[in-house]
Amino acid sequence: MTTDSTGLRIGTAPDSWGVWFADDPRQIPWQRFLDEVVSAGYTWIELGPYGYLPTDPHQLQDELGSRGLKLSAGTVFTGLHKGGDQYQRAWDQALAVAGLATAVGAEHLVVIPDLWRSDATEEVLESRTLDDEQWARLAAGHDRLGKALLEEFGVRQQFHSHADSHVGTQREVERFLTETDGRYTNLCLDTGHLAYYLGDPLRLIGAYPERIGYLHLKQVDRDILAETLKNDVPFATAVARGVMTEPPTGEPPFAPIIEAVSAIDPSIFAIVEQDMYGTDIDRPLPIARRTREHIFGCTRLARQD
Known part of the structure; x- marks a missing residue:
């Protein structure tokens, strides 16, 4: 296995072990998750849903440090298109998550928009699309949040x-990038979620290279995706059916994406995040090992540290 010191830093996330919620009896215990990350050969991880890993920064640092692990990012969920108290909701999360993540060295916050269809109950919660006023609130809210995160936490x-969110298709992602300020809001390019709506990650990277700040690596199964889109299957059900599949059996290929982003900025993280919620807890570790071997075998522009 040959790697290039200028390649992207490869990591993984609780999502690749089926973790979607802070507390769910079907999910793998957090101690076992951390141990299996090490066994799979990764150094970098994400925080996952706040409260899954320890929220005391000293305990978290001890647990990571004792295993030789490092944190790349935390995650918050926002509904800024709704206005009202949604900015305060986002900021309250940010205070907790960014405070914890930065205390152990992370420099990024992955921000996921609320879904129009619940990933827990599959209930339709609101319209699938935003009007121009909602788009304006969404963009302004994220720029305000990004500016505050940068100034408060760096x-x-x-x-x-x-x-199943309002920003899913390539056109919607491009509109979001056009209406936001790159000083404060950039893109965690999730290859699987973009491909879910038939988007082209390489074309997006080529069109907006300065807006790619972070990567999530996952692939979709083309056949399951076709049935998902044809039958309007909720995302959670599609995940249970295997729409996000083990690399390299799906699309898009990882090597061209890793190499294109590495040419932009080799300090960018590329985090494996295969949606596997509801899976048997013994299933993720072998997949994580094989996925890491695939990534490091398909390109020289990948590194562990």
Whole structure:
């Protein structure tokens, strides 16, 4: 295995072990998750849902440090298109998550928009699309949040487009980037979620290279995706059916994306995040090992540290 010191830093996340919620009896215990990350060969991880890993920064640092692990980012959830008290809701999360993440060295906050269809109950919560006023609130809210995160914590906001959210298609992602300020709001390019709506990560990278701040690596199964879109299957059900599949069996290929982003900025993180909520807890570790081997075998522009 040959790597290049200028390549992207490769890591993984609780999501690749089926973790979507801070507390769910079906999920793998956090201690076992951390141990299996090490066994799979990764150094970098994300925080996952706040409260899954220890929230005391000293305990978290001890748990990570004793295993040789490091934190790349935390995650918050926002509904800034709704206005009202949504900015305060986002900021309250940010105070907790960014405070914890930066205390152990992370420099990024992945921000996921609220879904129009619940990933917990599959209930339709609101319209699938935003009007111009909602788009304006969404963009202004994220720029305000990103500016505050940078000034308060020195952490960078990375917006994550998502299936069953208002920012999912390539056109929607491009509109979001056009209406936001790159000083405060950039993109966590999730290859699987963009491909979920038939987007092209390489074309997006080529069109907006200065806005790519972070990567999530995942692939979609083309056949399951076709049925998902045809039958309007909720995202959570699609995940249970395996729409996010083990690399390299799905799309898009990782090597061209890693190499294109590495040419922009080799300090960017590329975090494996295979949605596997509801999976048997013994299943993720072998997949994580094979995925890491695939990534480091398909490109020289990948590194562990």
